[in-house]
Amino acid sequence: xxxxxxxxxxxxxxxxxxxxxxxxxxxxxxxxxxxxxxxxxxxxxxxxxxxxxxxxxxxxxxxxxxxxxxxxxxxxxxxxxxxxxxxxxxxxxxxxxxxxxxxxxxxxxxxxxxxxxxxxxxxxxxxxxxxxxxxxxxxxxxxxxxxxxxxxxxxxxxxxxxxxxxxxxxxxxxxxxxxxxxxxxxxxxxxxxxxxxxxxxxxxxxxxxxxxxxxxxxxxxxxxxxxxxxxxxxxxxxxxxxxxxxxxxxxxxxxxxxxxxxxxxxxxxxxxxxxxxxxxxxxxxxxxxxxxxxxxxxxxxxxxxxxxxxxxxxxxxxxxxxxxxxxxxxxxxxxxxxxxxxxxx
Amino acid sequence: xxxxxxxxxxxxxxxxxxxxxxxxxxxxxxxxxxxxxxxxxxxxxxxxxxxxxxxxxxxxxxxxxxxxxxxxxxxxxxxxxxxxxxxxxxxxxxxxxxxxxxxxxxxxxxxxxxxxxxxxxxxxxxxxxxxxxxxxxxxxxxxxxxxxxxxxxxxxxxxxxxxxxxxxxxxxxxxxxxxxxxxxxxxxxxxxxxxxxxxxxxxxxxxxxxxxxxxxxxxxxxxxxxxxxxxxxxxxxxxxxxxxxxxxxxxxxxxxxxxxxxxxxxxxxxxxxxxxxxxxxxxxxx
Numbered sequence: 001x002x003x004x005x006x007x008x009x010x011x012x013x014x015x016x017x018x019x020x021x022x023x024x025x026x027x028x029x030x031x032x033x034x035x036x037x038x039x040x041x042x043x044x045x046x047x048x049x050x051x052x053x054x055x056x057x058x059x060x061x062x063x064x065x066x067x068x069x070x071x072x073x074x075x076x077x078x079x080x081x082x083x084x085x086x087x088x089x090x091x092x093x094x095x096x097x098x099x100x101x102x103x104x105x106x107x108x109x110x111x112x113x114x115x116x117x118x119x120x121x122x123x124x125x126x127x128x129x130x131x132x133x134x135x136x137x138x139x140x141x142x143x144x145x146x147x148x149x150x151x152x153x154x155x156x157x158x159x160x161x162x163x164x165x166x167x168x169x170x171x172x173x174x175x176x177x178x179x180x181x182x183x184x185x186x187x188x189x190x191x192x193x194x195x196x197x198x199x200x201x202x203x204x205x206x207x208x209x210x211x212x213x214x215x216x217x218x219x220x221x222x223x224x225x226x227x228x229x230x231x232x233x234x235x236x237x238x239x240x241x242x243x244x245x246x247x248x249x250x251x252x253x254x255x256x257x258x259x260x261x262x263x264x265x266x267x268x269x270x271x272x273x274x275x276x277x278x279x280x281x282x283x284x285x286x287x288x289x290x291x292x293x294x295x296x297x298x299x300x301x302x303x304x305x306x307x308x309x310x311x312x313x314x315x316x317x318x319x320x321x322x323x324x325x326x327x328x329x330x331x332x333x334x335x336x337x338x339x340x341x342x343x344x345x
Numbered sequence: 346x347x348x349x350x351x352x353x354x355x356x357x358x359x360x361x362x363x364x365x366x367x368x369x370x371x372x373x374x375x376x377x378x379x380x381x382x383x384x385x386x387x388x389x390x391x392x393x394x395x396x397x398x399x400x401x402x403x404x405x406x407x408x409x410x411x412x413x414x415x416x417x418x419x420x421x422x423x424x425x426x427x428x429x430x431x432x433x434x435x436x437x438x439x440x441x442x443x444x445x446x447x448x449x450x451x452x453x454x455x456x457x458x459x460x461x462x463x464x465x466x467x468x469x470x471x472x473x474x475x476x477x478x479x480x481x482x483x484x485x486x487x488x489x490x491x492x493x494x495x496x497x498x499x500x501x502x503x504x505x506x507x508x509x510x511x512x513x514x515x516x517x518x519x520x521x522x523x524x525x526x527x528x529x530x531x532x533x534x535x536x537x538x539x540x541x542x543x544x545x546x547x548x549x550x551x552x553x554x555x556x557x558x559x560x561x562x563x564x565x566x567x568x569x570x571x572x573x574x575x576x577x578x579x580x581x582x583x584x585x586x587x588x589x590x591x592x593x594x595x596x597x598x599x600x601x602x603x604x605x606x607x608x609x610x611x612x613x614x615x616x617x618x619x620x621x622x623x624x625x626x627x628x629x630x631x
Contacts (some may be wrong), residue, residue, distance in 0.1 A: 015486060032531045032532075033528050033531055033532050036525070036527050036528050036531065037528075040404075047525075050486065054437060055526055055527055056526070057436075059430045059433055059434055059438075060430075060434040060438065060441065060447070061499065062427065062430050063427045063428070063430045063431035063434070063447075063451075063501075064431075064443070064447055064450075066493075066494070066497070067447070067450040067451065067452070067494070067497075068428055070466065070469065070490060070491075070493075070494040071450055071453070071454060071494050072450060073469060074462075074465030074466050074468060074469035075465050076459075077465065077468045077469055077472050078464060078465045091475075115501075143362070144357070144361050144364070145361070147353065147354050147357030147358065147361070148357060148358050148361040148362075149356040150354055151354040151355065151357065152358070154354070156474065159486055162523065163358075164535070165602065166362060167365070169598070169602060170365050170366070170369060171551075172547075172551050172602065173369065173591070173594055173595050173598050173599045174554075174555050174572070174591065174594055175557075176555070176572050176576060176579070177575065177587070177591040178368060178369065178558055180372075180575070180579050180587060181368035181369065181371055181372045181591070182368055182590070184371060184372075185368055185371055185374065185413055191371070215592050221365070221368065224361070224364070225365075228361075228555075236508070239379065241468065249355070250535055252400050252592045253351075269578070274456060275455075275456060277485045278456040278457070278458065279456060279457075281458060282457075282458020282459065282460050282461060283458070284459065284460050284558050285557060285558065285576075286578075289579065289580075294396065294502075299458055299459075299460045302461075302464065303460055303558075306464060306562075307561075312468070316468070317463060319460070319461045319464050319465070322458065323461055326458070329456075330453060330457075331588065332568055333452070333456055334448065334449060334452050334453075337452055337502075338448070
């Protein structure tokens, strides 16, 4: 009796059979790789290579050019217009460069906008107030965010992803609507007020709205995910055996936290704090919805100069001053970001 | 790895999550409230769907939502293409000329205060219009360009960090076997980083869908996005139909996140099963 075995052997090793299904992505890549192997495409590719345009150059150049044109160039224009003066025209500022005659170019640098910012106390106090509000909010966010990130990083692996998703989920819903929710929660006779009265922290149900506290709550609430995520990444990478060793050697938990956990998660702390501090300094939506008319923040001042006073040069000068103040923090953030990337590698 | 968490840490976590979710839940609950006053619960007539029907009848809201959806989708696609290229360059091309500047340009938009970015982009568009005549006026085009510029930074970071954690040996093996770089990218790299690309797309979509400040600077008359409309309504005071809108958005996002999470987990499991099967078959054959 002969048993025919259905084995296809054509002189090579058994090949792993393809899975029966092909996902959409796999069909796409199969089609693409066929296209890339096609003669004319290959010819075009080698022609481009002769001109020095390799794939590598193109991959780098496209996003690079985009960012140079649409992100870097605008800042140079802001700088230029901050030296201009306001004019009733469209666009509402005087040109910087004028031709007095055919050969003589007149460059009028108007330092008045910056002088104006310095002399009018409104701008200086708005700037200082913004820095104060952003610093206090960042500290509050760190105080709430660190234990949260720590707790998540020390959860079981299965829970970790769920908890992280719960931290991120509010971020996916509208920022504006989440700030708006606090208008209802903080207003007169609102639940938060009643809670505070019940706790005996305040005597009568007033409104927390239009106070600095409302702005702090709004900023901490909106930016908390940005604080928790870098902290989580840093804490999760922490080598637990260090803490065990410290405890074996008789180190108290508090001391171990201060001398091991805290320094080793420094990059995460810096990145998280900068991710909150920098945008919070220029925040517009939160102070204008939750803050009072007297809680001036620089982002709101810039907005009002631009939209209400239509003074583009002064708005640009405000932007330049704010940018100069934030250059330090931005560099700090980038260094922390790069250090974190380096550890990944 | 699991370690006992102290009472303090557990309390802090509970407080943190309550802090994150109570405002959202309050919006959901009060969207079913009959009373126009947001803080007073009208027990006699609630729950009601009247704010939802009011929302569905509001042409302005629907049009703004459609516009926002369109801009967000175009933006996300553009941002994913540019962000993937930038992430690839930063993660895979080693040290090239201008790498530091590119790193700076891709991280700065994430932290830059929005009022500055918005003002800067508007001034650029105005200057471009006087110099080259494009973009003519401000509207959907300028909003989309501005959104792509700041959201591609986020995509870049997502793709770059995914590529950095990815084992390069698969790509190297393909190269050794004679595959050209473009083919390696499309056949090896792209399928592996596909989840990161998908989450980058969703992130860019959300950032655009949500943006108020930059949009306000670069938008023109006739192009009012949903956040702009919400902001103008909210400024006039609390409005229960906004609660209904928020509830709809929360429901959509939550269900999308759950579906995406389940789908990704299933894909991952399937892929792992395939890898194991392939390994088993190979060993059996050898």
